[in-house]
Amino acid sequence: EKVEITKEQKALTKVIVEAYNRHQIPQDVAKKLLQDQYSVEENFLLLTEMATSQVQVIVEFTKSIPGFLSLDHEDQIALLKGSAVEAMFLRSAQVFSKKMPNGHNGILEERIRKSGISEEFITPMFNFYKSIIGLHMSLEEQALLTAITILTPDRPYVKDHQAVEKLQEPMLDVLRKVCVLQHPQEPQYFARLLGRLTELRTLTHYHAEMLTSWRMNDHKFTPLLCEIWDVQ
Numbered sequence: 001e002k003v004e005i006t007k008e009q010k011a012l013t014k015v016i017v018e019a020y021n022r023h024q025i026p027q028d029v030a031k032k033l034l035q036d037q038y039s040v041e042e043n044f045l046l047l048t049e050m051a052t053s054q055v056q057v058i059v060e061f062t063k064s065i066p067g068f069l070s071l072d073h074e075d076q077i078a079l080l081k082g083s084a085v086e087a088m089f090l091r092s093a094q095v096f097s098k099k100m101p102n103g104h105n106g107i108l109e110e111r112i113r114k115s116g117i118s119e120e121f122i123t124p125m126f127n128f129y130k131s132i133i134g135l136h137m138s139l140e141e142q143a144l145l146t147a148i149t150i151l152t153p154d155r156p157y158v159k160d161h162q163a164v165e166k167l168q169e170p171m172l173d174v175l176r177k178v179c180v181l182q183h184p185q186e187p188q189y190f191a192r193l194l195g196r197l198t199e200l201r202t203l204t205h206y207h208a209e210m211l212t213s214w215r216m217n218d219h220k221f222t223p224l225l226c227e228i229w230d231v232q
């Protein structure tokens with residue numbers, strides 16, 4: 001059947017994509033990925049700085065999602081805490097495969113590999129990154145999928161599930177149509193995108209264990225990360 005994106009859906013997509021483009025890690029922070037210190041300590045500190053900056057970006061992006069600021073304030077916090085890691089996986093996936101100027105390795109891959117994360121987490125994490133990169137998502141799909149992830153109703157401690165569903169559903173509807181229009185040869189593309197969200201949930205579980213093992217080796221996080229991840 002002919003898939004039509006309505007005027008309202010076009011407007012919603014425009015708002016989400018503009019917010020996604022507007023809120024980015026500052027270039028001077030992103031450029032630090034290119035510096036040439038590669039010790040485990042250096043990598044951990046750099047990744048901590050990137051994550052802290054990325055959380056700020058995600059908070060600003062989330063505040064631009066129509067209706068988000070009208071949600072119950074405690075639910076707003078619960079949604080941000082419950083989705084921060086997943087939103088950061090989606091966002092960092094876009095730069096994961098970017099090669100260093102010397103062309104050998106990914107600007108992120110080497111640092112994550114040498115930052116005190118045990119191999120048991122590196123494998124699923126890198127498999128996810130490769131599967132996301134392999135989808136060749138458009139900017140609209142990345143922005144909508146990030147908003148959909150943040151607006152997941154069944155995060156821990158969310159009280160008014162229905163209010164969150166009411167915001168998430170229109171995003172799912174327009175993402176489904178965008179997928180059909182942008183990937184006409186792949187009728188299952190939308191289903192594959194949603195499958196990534198399921199895989200993201202398992203990574204959130206792994207991430208909690210990563211945090212514990214870092215803390216056991218006395219690694220310090222920033223106040224913002226401690227707050228969003230309930231550590232220290």
Ligand SMILES: CC(C)c1onc(-c2c(Cl)cccc2Cl)c1COc1ccc(-c2ccc3[nH]c(C(=O)O)cc3c2)cc1
Binds near residue numbers: 085
């Ligand atoms: C606290 C640190 C050590 C940490 O803990 N878990 C993770 C962690 C890990 Cl490894 C994996 C996935 C999620 C988390 Cl949350 C991290 C590091 O997290 C990030 C690393 C890089 C980026 C990031 C995002 C967007 C970017 N754009 C650009 C650019 O050049 O424009 C660079 C860049 C970097 C974001 C989070």
